[in-house]
Structure formats: C-alpha cells, structure tokens
Amino acid sequence: xxxxxxxxxxxxVIHLTVFGLGLLLLPVLAQGISLVRHYMDVMVFVGIYxxxxxxxxLLMGYAGQISLxxxxxxxxxxxxxxxxxxxYGVNPWLCLVLGMAVSAAVAFLIGGPSLKLRGHxxxxxxxxxxxxxTVIFNESIAxxxxxxxxxxxPGLRIMGYALDSVVKYYYFVWGVxxxxxxxxxxxxxSRVGRALRxxxxxxxxxxxxxxxxxxxxxYVFVLSAVIASVAGSFYAHYLNFxxxxxxxxxxxxxxxxxxxxxxxxxxxxxxxxxxxxxFLGYEWLHYFEDAEVxxxxxxxxxxVIFLPKGIVSIPEKVKGLWAR
Numbered sequence: 666x667x668x669x670x671x672x673x674x675x676x677x678v679i680h681l682t683v684f685g686l687g688l689l690l691l692p693v694l695a696q697g698i699s700l701v702r703h704y705m706d707v708m709v710f711v712g713i714y715x716x717x718x719x720x721x722x723l724l725m726g727y728a729g730q731i732s733l734x735x736x737x738x739x740x741x742x743x744x745x746x747x748x749x750x751x752x753y754g755v756n757p758w759l760c761l762v763l764g765m766a767v768s769a770a771v772a773f774l775i776g777g778p779s780l781k782l783r784g785h786x787x788x789x790x791x792x793x794x795x796x797x798x799t800v801i802f803n804e805s806i807a808x809x810x811x812x813x814x815x816x817x818x819p820g821l822r823i824m825g826y827a828l829d830s831v832v833k834y835y836y837f838v839w840g841v842x843x844x845x846x847x848x849x850x851x852x853x854x855s856r857v858g859r860a861l862r863x864x865x866x867x868x869x870x871x872x873x874x875x876x877x878x879x880x881x882x883x884y885v886f887v888l889s890a891v892i893a894s895v896a897g898s899f900y901a902h903y904l905n906f907x908x909x910x911x912x913x914x915x916x917x918x919x920x921x922x923x924x925x926x927x928x929x930x931x932x933x934x935x936x937x938x939x940x941x942x943x944f945l946g947y948e949w950l951h952y953f954e955d956a957e958v959x960x961x962x963x964x965x966x967x968x969v970i971f972l973p974k975g976i977v978s979i980p981e982k983v984k985g986l987w988a989r
Contacts (some may be wrong), residue, residue: 742897928975
C-alpha cells in the first residue's frame with residue numbers, strides 16, 4: 666500500500682540515521698550560511714506540522730478514514746495550553762497532558778458513534794466539529810481572546826532549561842518528530858498496522874477474518890487526535906500567541922493537502938508534504954492571498970492526476986521508467 670510497508674529494517678535504519686544527522690547538522694550550517702539561518706524559524710513550524718500530518722497519515726493513509734476537523738484537535742491542544750498557562754498559571758507540561766486527555770475524550774465521543782458505521786460519517790462528524798470549535802474559539806472572548814487572539818503565552822522549559830531560542834526549539838521539536846515517526850513506524854509494522862490496512866482495503870473482509878473494525882478505527886482516530894493536540898501545545902508555546910484563524914476549516918483542508926502532496930501512504934511523505942506547503946505559504950502564497958485557494962486546488966489536481974501516491978513516489982516512477 667505504501668512506501669513504509671515491507672521495507673527492510675536495514676533501509677529504515679539507514680533512512681532514520683541520515684534523517685537524524687541532517688537535522689543535527691542544519692543549525693550548524695545555519696551559522697555559516699545566511700540562507701539556511703533565514704529558514705530556521707520556518708523549520709520549527711515544519712516540525713510542528715510534521716507531527717500533525719504523521720498522525721493524520723495513520724488515520725487516512727493506513728486506516729482509510731477521512732477527518733475534516735484535525736485542525737480543531739490541533740487548536741484544542743494549543744488553546745488548553747495557552748489559556749491554562751496565561752489565565753491560571755498552570756505548568757505548561759501539565760497543560761500538554763490535559764490537552765491530550767481532552768482531545769482523546771472528544772475524539773472518542775465523536776468517533777464512537779460515527780466509526781461504528783461504514784461510509785464517510787467520520788468526515789461529516791469532524792466537519793461539524795471543526796465548525797463548532799471555530800465558533801467557540803471566536804466567541805469565548807473571556808478565555809481565548811476571540812478574534813483578537815491570546816497573547817503572552819509562556820515558552821517551554823525542560824528541567825529549568827528554557828527553550829528560549831529558535832535553535833533550541835528546533836532541536837526539541839524535531840526530536841519529538843523523530844519519536845512520533847518511530848512510534849508510527851512501529852504501529853504500521855505491528856499487528857495493529859496490519860489490522861488498519863485490512864480495514865482500509867475492505868471493512869467487510871477485515872471483519873470476516875476476525876478484525877474488530879470499530880475498535881481499531883476508534884483507536885487510530887483517538888491516537889491521531891492526541892498527536893494533533895501535542896503539536897498544538899508546542900505551537901502555542903513557540904509562537905506565544907494564538908488566533909482562531911490558525912485552527913479553522915481551511916487549516917484542516919491544508920493538512921489534507923500536505924499528506925496528499927507528500928504521499929498519503931507514507932510517513933516520510935507526510936513530512937515532505939508538511940515541509941513543501943509550509944515553505945510555499947511562508948515564501949510565496951502570502952503575496953497572493955486572493956489566489957491561495959486556487960493554488961492549493963491546482964496542487965491537489967496535479968498530484969491526484971499525475972502522482973496519486975504523492976511526491977515520495979517519484980523515485981519509484983523514475984525507476985520504473987528506467988527499467989523499460
């Protein structure tokens with residue numbers, strides 16, 4: 666089904682090693698190359714969105730379940746951390762755990778009824794959830810600040826060590842990316858991963874061979890929501906400011922575009938897609954706000970027609986052409 670399946674462990678280890686070394690060396694290069702230094706801040710956001718898209722990749726790419734409201738779980742994690750630290754002075758790490766717990770509970774309440782049915786009920790339920798949460802974020806002015814936003818969110822500290830620079834937060838976020846990547850790879854290659862892939866292939870067939878379809882669908886939805894919440898908390902404590910527009914339906918759609926662009930069936934594709942869309946928005950699309958939706962639509966259309974498995978499938982396609 667995807668690039669992460671059936672891959673020899675030796676190749677996976679090599680890829681992870683190269684990836685990790687590249688992440689370690691990037692800040693070193695930033696000291697001597699002004700262009701790299703310029704993009705270090707963007708790389709932090711790429712890391713945050715990569716955490717998000719890997720969770721969404723598990724849900725959509727491997728389990729075949731569509732969520733149109735993942736930005737809301739992202740927002741729940743962000744606002745729980747932001748509100749609890751700013752308004753009540755709660756420790757940010759406790760807020761992170763609270764955000765995970767709330768997101769898990771909400772995902773279970775949404776997914777429980779809708780995922781027991783076949784079809785796109787989850788997509789409709791999460792769409793409604795996203796709209797409701799956006800309204801709550803905008804209208805709860807006393808807590809969230811409403812459209813004006815929530816400011817003065819404190820940064821993170823680890824055992825008294827403040828993550829008070831771009832480079833420090835970069836290493837922290839990308840360390841978490843590696844942890845989430847390893848977690849997701851282990852899930853994919855486990856019995857749970859096999860169950861998810863069988864559900865994606867055919868829910869009827871999966872049920873016929875003894876797979877508890879509803880249980881695994883709810884499991885992966887709750888897990889992906891928790892991962893999104895973690896990313897939201899990191900986002901809040903890095904940016905130190907939150908606005909409801911960062912978690913609306915359009916952001917949920919952008920997350921889908923990220924995994925479609927990179928490759929829905931690949932965790933590496935989720936990271937590549939997050940990087941490309943984040944850099945695209947940072948560098949060019951803010952100059953063409955009126956055309957932003959058109960650009961994203963064109964990207965999806967081109968990818969679906971010419972690269973249905975995403976950009977990460979290009980080497981495979983080139984290899985196939987070369988072998989002819």
